[in-house]
Amino acid sequence: MxxxxxxxxxxxxxxxxxxxxxxxxxxxxxxxxxxxxxALPSIFLTGLLSAALNPxxxxxxxxxxxxxxxxxxxxxxxxxxxxGVWFAVLTALGFAxxxxxxxxxxxxxx
Numbered sequence: 282m283x284x285x286x287x288x289x290x291x292x293x294x295x296x297x298x299x300x301x302x303x304x305x306x307x308x309x310x311x312x313x314x315x316x317x318x319x320a321l322p323s324i325f326l327t328g329l330l331s332a333a334l335n336p337x338x339x340x341x342x343x344x345x346x347x348x349x350x351x352x353x354x355x356x357x358x359x360x361x362x363x364x365g366v367w368f369a370v371l372t373a374l375g376f377a378x379x380x381x382x383x384x385x386x387x388x389x390x391x
Contacts, residue, residue, distance in 0.1 A: 342368055
């Protein structure tokens, strides 16, 4: 015979069962695609602002890029800006490709 179940455990189990029966539990990622398309610009803006206000990529660029700067090749500031823009372009391209792949993959997952 199993361990006796007290009233709280039984209530919690019954509550979870009733929630699961009443409405299916859908992962948050799939719920994003079920929202109306009018909400997507606000989601994009939220992601853009959170990425733009995140200081970690800027600190990474300031720590990583200087090793490639050569003072004999011209202005150090210009080289830093060119490398920083190049890094931003490659990062944006990578994220765009991941987004496209995730969109295509989501068609097969749900």
